[in-house]
Amino acid sequence: MKIVTCIAPVNIAVIKYWGKRDDELILPINDSISSTLDAKSGANMCAKTTIMASPNFKDNKLWLNGKEENFDAVRLQNCLKEIKKRINPIGNKEDIINWNIHICSENNFPTAAGLASSAAGYACLVFALAKLYNIEGDISGLARRGSGSACRSIYGGWVKWCKGESLDGSDSLAVQLAPTSHWPDMRIIILVVNESRKKHSSTNAMKTSMSTSTLLATRAETIVPARINNMEIAIKTKDFAKFAELTMRDSNQFHAICLDTYPPCFYLNEVSHSIIEFVHAYNDFKKSTQVAYTYDAGPNACLYTLENNVSELISIINEVFPTSASREEYIKGIRVKTTELSQV
Amino acid sequence: MKIVTCIAPVNIAVIKYWGKRDDELILPINDSISSTLDAKSGANMCAKTTIMASPNFKDNKLWLNGKEENFDAVRLQNCLKEIKKRINPIGNKEDIINWNIHICSENNFPTAAGLASSAAGYACLVFALAKLYNIEGDISGLARRGSGSACRSIYGGWVKWCKGESLDGSDSLAVQLAPTSHWPDMRIIILVVNESRKKHSSTNAMKTSMSTSTLLATRAETIVPARINNMEIAIKTKDFAKFAELTMRDSNQFHAICLDTYPPCFYLNEVSHSIIEFVHAYNDFKKSTQVAYTYDAGPNACLYTLENNVSELISIINEVFPTSASREEYIKGIRVKTTELSQV
Incomplete structure (x- = not known):
């Protein structure tokens, strides 16, 4: 059995993302820029996700804010599918890839009230899954498959989501423009x-x-x-x-x-x-x-x-x-x- | 002494006028279309203007909704200036052009509440002045100098204000697209x-x-x-x-x-x-x-x-x-x- 817990903060866009050129791959029609809130203190707005993987779990399960939700939700499945493609078998000694998982995710702020709850939630989920499966490299493209703006919560400070040009979305990723320390006040x-x-x-x-x-x-x-x-x-x-x-x-x-x-x-x-x-x-x-x-x-x-x-x-x-x-x-x-x- | 009284109805735009290419001449950046409300019944929204001209008046005077206002207001002066250019001396036997005038205008609905009060008001003013001075031909261009959308209240039924192309605004006029009887219900x-x-x-x-x-x-x-x-x-x-x-x-x-x-x-x-x-x-x-x-x-x-x-x-x-x-x-x-x- 393996357990990971992560927190991921909300990001607040200053140049907004609105409109997709590809609904399935979640590819936007324009670049966007945001800052990511501080997640150090429990008082701030963030999502917290715990994932357990075990050879003994009979099913995959998902709880959001204490309520069990459908594990087959399209966006969750899209994230998992992309994540599994990135798993390096050498980095995972055990047969963890085939184990079922239980995901518990919660926000410490109102959900779906226009406060970027899904951004924090999916960033956290993908971050936790990446940790679970020892995935290396950029994971903003994986978070994007859950919720577009989630890709920006993968990085701290000032972050740009480049819309990318390729049809498969491989270049539609977030990059850090500047760390928080750049503009400390x-x-x-x-x-x-x-x-x-x-x-x-x-x-x-x-x-x-x-x-x-x-x-x-x-x-x-x-x-x-x-x-x-x-x-x-x-x-x-x-x-x-x-x-x-x-x-x-x-x-x-x-x-x-x-x-x-x-x-x-x-x-x-x-x-x-x-x-x-x-x-x-x-x-x-x-x-x-x-x-x-x-x-x-x-x-x-x-x-x-x-x-x-x-x-x-x-x-x-x-x-x-x-x-x-x-x-x-x-x-x-x-x-x-x-x-x-x-x-x- | 000569007295004229007119009523003019509000018009409700269905393609909106917003933005001028010339502030002084009130020339719009796009065409607009409206319908003009019925003014037959006193119950509906309209403006009523009475103008008196007399060789005995010492000053020009203006009352809006019972309150005396400044006669030198730029838009009123612009309307008067243009109207005077259109006066045919043959059509006015008396020396009426040189007489001072008293204008009383009132709306039977709230002023400046986004209900086109100025459109009805200026359409009515120009209509009354045109009657006073026996001006013939299209007067929508004169009403436009008071308030852009006033030009549309000069005609009944369905009206289009053509933005026009010329720099002097001579072709920025209203035309009737269809009379009320075209769409009676x-x-x-x-x-x-x-x-x-x-x-x-x-x-x-x-x-x-x-x-x-x-x-x-x-x-x-x-x-x-x-x-x-x-x-x-x-x-x-x-x-x-x-x-x-x-x-x-x-x-x-x-x-x-x-x-x-x-x-x-x-x-x-x-x-x-x-x-x-x-x-x-x-x-x-x-x-x-x-x-x-x-x-x-x-x-x-x-x-x-x-x-x-x-x-x-x-x-x-x-x-x-x-x-x-x-x-x-x-x-x-x-x-x-x-x-x-x-x-x-």
């Missing part, structure tokens, strides 16, 4: 507006965008390539104002594409809108860009800011929102979390 | 979600979109021209399903462009989102497209449907929304109005 504040599961799964919504949005091709072919270049420069030179503007514009454009989808997908609610307006007002007041927002497929905000702003910003956020009495029901749900980037 | 239901003035004036927001949205050029140059052709066919053939899908997609894309603007503009609130979801659910349930939504620069919905759906639809709308207790504060504000198209 960068912080992320998560504002949890709503923890419920999203109405539209990202996979389905992305597919509908691909087939109906008449603006998505322009975004993927023209706008994102320029933004990726500019974002790489902003990160490299630690130009916060440039980084922040690109981050906010790209978040807005991703949600614009969701609106241009037919029928449209709404992920932002009125509290999300208020947080966006607050961030612009705060930056205007400061006469320089001190904070950026970004939203994935849900209403919860991720704010990027530098360490010296964190305490003031959190105080103001806690002050500003409850003043609107009619919104109290939503605001009560906002949980503020601050986190450093990952040191993976 | 078409109805519009207005759902007033919020009557307050919008946060972002359309003029400023449009200007910010022009300078910051990286998707707007694709919309104006590629997407709208194809939609205009398809919409003309849908109206000509009275193909409601096609008409409705184009209307909804174009409304969504206009709001997508607002989101892609930096900083972003939000005109839709959560009630607007719910109405959109309701319309898609209703059409799905009916297994055919029976109703379309469209939103201008505000949260209020305009629904297009055919006469045979109106009573059922209004009953269901009144049932569906109040069931969500947490939204009651907004829902109370919804006023349902049904109207026919204009017979101007």
Whole structure:
């Protein structure tokens, strides 16, 4: 019997992934860039996976957050199939390849609420499987088969998922642009507006965008390539104002594409809108860009800011929102979390 | 002394105008199509303008909704300047051109709430001035100088504002595509979600979109021209399903462009989102497209449907929304109005 346990953190995209050129292989239509959250502390958002392999297990089994799930799920099977191709028989003395496995995975944060739970989950699963079977080399392409953005959680710090060109997806991999230590005072504040599961799964919504949005091709072919270049420069030179503007514009454009989808997908609610307006007002007041927002497929905000702003910003956020009495029901749900980037 | 009184109705765009190629002349970057509401009945949304000209008036004066406003406002002056160029001295026996005027204009619906108040207002003003000075021929180009979309309210039924090509704007005019009688069972239901003035004036927001949205050029140059052709066919053939899908997609894309603007503009609130979801659910349930939504620069919905759906639809709308207790504060504000198209 062999047991491995891993944790993998969430990543927060600053240039968004939206749209696949190959649904089966999970190949995106544009590059994306994210930062990976710190997973050192149990307080932060991460997934934890334990895998046991034993010659005595009669079946393969899977538990997600304590609930048994179907082991035959397509994406899990795709991951396992690709992983088994990479197993080096010499590196595994025992007959472990033929043993059944039990997988237990849990998130310490809401699942499917637009907080990249599947990214952390699949990154963790693949990381644990790679450890179980002694797989060497890049495993971001394996994580991608579980959930596209999971490939970015394989690396720490600043990570780019290169869309790749080949039809088989062999070059659609994540690379680290810079380690966390490159920009040590960068912080992320998560504002949890709503923890419920999203109405539209990202996979389905992305597919509908691909087939109906008449603006998505322009975004993927023209706008994102320029933004990726500019974002790489902003990160490299630690130009916060440039980084922040690109981050906010790209978040807005991703949600614009969701609106241009037919029928449209709404992920932002009125509290999300208020947080966006607050961030612009705060930056205007400061006469320089001190904070950026970004939203994935849900209403919860991720704010990027530098360490010296964190305490003031959190105080103001806690002050500003409850003043609107009619919104109290939503605001009560906002949980503020601050986190450093990952040191993976 | 000479007095004229006119009324002019609101128009509801189905292919939206957003973005100017010339701010001064109010020349748009794309064609747009709308229907003009019926102004026969005082119950419907329209503007009413009375103009008095007298050799005894010491000053020019302007009242909007009972409040005196600045007569030197740029757009009013631009309208007057252009109108005076068109005056035929032979048609005006008296020295009326040199008399001062008093203008009283009022809307019977909320101003600046994204319900095309300025379109009706300027169309009415220009119509009244043209009557005062016996101006003949097309006056849509004159109305355009007051508020772009006002040019479409000059005609009844289905109207297209051709963006034009010339630099002086002489060919940026409205034309009637079809009279109301062409599609006699078409109805519009207005759902007033919020009557307050919008946060972002359309003029400023449009200007910010022009300078910051990286998707707007694709919309104006590629997407709208194809939609205009398809919409003309849908109206000509009275193909409601096609008409409705184009209307909804174009409304969504206009709001997508607002989101892609930096900083972003939000005109839709959560009630607007719910109405959109309701319309898609209703059409799905009916297994055919029976109703379309469209939103201008505000949260209020305009629904297009055919006469045979109106009573059922209004009953269901009144049932569906109040069931969500947490939204009651907004829902109370919804006023349902049904109207026919204009017979101007």
